[in-house]
Amino acid sequence: MAFNFPVRVYYEDTDAGGVVYHGNYLNFYERARTEFLRSLGFEQDVLLESDTAFVVRRCEIDYLIAAKFNDYLTVTVAVKQLKRASIAFHQQIIDQNGNLISEATVIVVCVNLSKMKPIAIPENITKELLRAS
Amino acid sequence: MAFNFPVRVYYEDTDAGGVVYHGNYLNFYERARTEFLRSLGFEQDVLLESDTAFVVRRCEIDYLIAAKFNDYLTVTVAVKQLKRASIAFHQQIIDQNGNLISEATVIVVCVNLSKMKPIAIPENITKELLRAS
Amino acid sequence: MAFNFPVRVYYEDTDAGGVVYHGNYLNFYERARTEFLRSLGFEQDVLLESDTAFVVRRCEIDYLIAAKFNDYLTVTVAVKQLKRASIAFHQQIIDQNGNLISEATVIVVCVNLSKMKPIAIPENITKELLRAS
Amino acid sequence: MAFNFPVRVYYEDTDAGGVVYHGNYLNFYERARTEFLRSLGFEQDVLLESDTAFVVRRCEIDYLIAAKFNDYLTVTVAVKQLKRASIAFHQQIIDQNGNLISEATVIVVCVNLSKMKPIAIPENITKELLRAS
Numbered sequence: 005m006a007f008n009f010p011v012r013v014y015y016e017d018t019d020a021g022g023v024v025y026h027g028n029y030l031n032f033y034e035r036a037r038t039e040f041l042r043s044l045g046f047e048q049d050v051l052l053e054s055d056t057a058f059v060v061r062r063c064e065i066d067y068l069i070a071a072k073f074n075d076y077l078t079v080t081v082a083v084k085q086l087k088r089a090s091i092a093f094h095q096q097i098i099d100q101n102g103n104l105i106s107e108a109t110v111i112v113v114c115v116n117l118s119k120m121k122p123i124a125i126p127e128n129i130t131k132e133l134l135r136a137s
Numbered sequence: 138m139a140f141n142f143p144v145r146v147y148y149e150d151t152d153a154g155g156v157v158y159h160g161n162y163l164n165f166y167e168r169a170r171t172e173f174l175r176s177l178g179f180e181q182d183v184l185l186e187s188d189t190a191f192v193v194r195r196c197e198i199d200y201l202i203a204a205k206f207n208d209y210l211t212v213t214v215a216v217k218q219l220k221r222a223s224i225a226f227h228q229q230i231i232d233q234n235g236n237l238i239s240e241a242t243v244i245v246v247c248v249n250l251s252k253m254k255p256i257a258i259p260e261n262i263t264k265e266l267l268r269a270s
Numbered sequence: 271m272a273f274n275f276p277v278r279v280y281y282e283d284t285d286a287g288g289v290v291y292h293g294n295y296l297n298f299y300e301r302a303r304t305e306f307l308r309s310l311g312f313e314q315d316v317l318l319e320s321d322t323a324f325v326v327r328r329c330e331i332d333y334l335i336a337a338k339f340n341d342y343l344t345v346t347v348a349v350k351q352l353k354r355a356s357i358a359f360h361q362q363i364i365d366q367n368g369n370l371i372s373e374a375t376v377i378v379v380c381v382n383l384s385k386m387k388p389i390a391i392p393e394n395i396t397k398e399l400l401r402a403s
Numbered sequence: 404m405a406f407n408f409p410v411r412v413y414y415e416d417t418d419a420g421g422v423v424y425h426g427n428y429l430n431f432y433e434r435a436r437t438e439f440l441r442s443l444g445f446e447q448d449v450l451l452e453s454d455t456a457f458v459v460r461r462c463e464i465d466y467l468i469a470a471k472f473n474d475y476l477t478v479t480v481a482v483k484q485l486k487r488a489s490i491a492f493h494q495q496i497i498d499q500n501g502n503l504i505s506e507a508t509v510i511v512v513c514v515n516l517s518k519m520k521p522i523a524i525p526e527n528i529t530k531e532l533l534r535a536s
Contacts, residue, residue, distance in 0.1 A: 281424060
């Protein structure tokens with residue numbers, strides 16, 4: 005059961021090939037992860053105040069069909085694997101016609117931001133992530 | 138006598154209209170201002186360490202001709218007016234054929250970043266800006 | 271009576287100064303104009319198919335307060351002046367606490383995209399713009 | 404023997420975490436691939452005129468150390484595997500102190516852009532890619 009977040013494609017997201025620029029899919033995936041955490045009750049600006057952030061450690065992205073200007077996409081978020089200091093997400097982007105546009109595995113690590121050192125994911129977040137997966 | 142900085146247009150800079158996305162000209166202008174300051178001996182990461190930054194207060198941008206994918210542009214920087222805490226820059230973007238692509242006036246303010254309060258521009262920077270203008 | 275569109279600030283929108291990167295406000299303003307046109311019944315991908323686009327000719331932007339990561343902004347759109355081939359918009363960005371973050375005048379021109387020549391704004395659009403202003 | 408391309412980190416590339424936004428590494432990798440093709444004599448705007456483009460099919464990116472504002476990076480490009488219609492690149496990003504910042508495998512497919520269908524890579528490009536690898 006994945007979390008869903010809608011994303012509209014604007015001019016800023018596209019490139020001269022007439023489609024969404026490949027790097028900008030990472031924005032869409034990141035927005036959906038942020039909204040997923042928010043839906044569990046966690047605001048990342050509050051996390052930042054306690055010097056804690058989730059940073060991306062690895063991405064694998066498949067680009068299957070090119071998303072186009074003005075498309076209305078759905079971005080999904082599912083927890084694939086939860087470790088002490090990291091989360092592996094499985095994410096998909098689906099367009100308004102139900103086509104699978106892109107698929108990704110994104111590994112994020114919980115860090116102490118000023119030291120850029122991995123730390124254990126706060127317990128209340130782990131608890132909610134387990135409940136949601 | 139303006140400072141010049143070259144900028145190549147990559148896919149990331151363009152949009153589905155086939156030309157450079159209007160918001161991205163601000164990136165080009167900002168890169169040139171950063172390189173102008175560097176040419177005077179000032180590195181903005183060093184400034185940041187002393188909690189000092191130049192933030193943009195106002196932009197006026199005219200878009201005259203659309204820059205295209207793969208264009209090789211020249212961005213100019215000239216100091217138009219220097220005040221105690223702010224600098225007004227006049228900037229232009231010219232393409233490889235000598236066409237004037239865009240023109241801008243950008244006002245930046247020197248701030249204490251954590252308080253977001255205007256402060257006097259450091260004296261050594263003012264001195265070099267006067268020498269360069 | 272202005273049109274309103276909400277924008278959430280994500281990591282992608284911010285910079286190392288800890289606030290929204292000044293160039294990205296143009297994205298927020300553009301999204302709101304796109305949604306304003308959509309609210310009047312006009313989809314810009316359909317316009318593109320008939321080789322018609324609105325391109326930005328001039329922007330004046332004032333940056334009053336820095337928007338921050340995770341802010342939930344409201345972007346307004348009002349038609350300031352309507353000419354045969356161009357529209358002057360007045361736009362504002364307001365944060366979740368009612369603070370005026372930024373203000374802009376944006377002039378867009380209706381063009382034949384492949385020729386990049388100004389053309390009259392399609393009559394049905396002019397009609398709706400007049401009704402909305 | 405890899406191709407090298409320098410990239411300066413500007414404000415536009417960073418985020419509120421104080422480091423380069425993870426999605427923007429894809430810009431750096433793409434710029435280097437574009438310059439690699441240019442170094443072999445191929446301009447992508449010329450390719451576009453014949454309705455041919457290289458589109459990204461898959462990316463695997465490891466983020467090892469966070470690149471910071473004002474860093475001066477070197478992006479490498481090496482051909483890992485060359486097929487009839489696709490190229491697998493191995494790329495690295497190294498900072499001014501010789502640290503490996505990020506590593507990626509990027510698979511691009513040669514397509515007829517208006518049909519978005521894979522086509523054989525033009526023979527003159529294949530020839531130069533073989534010579535360069």
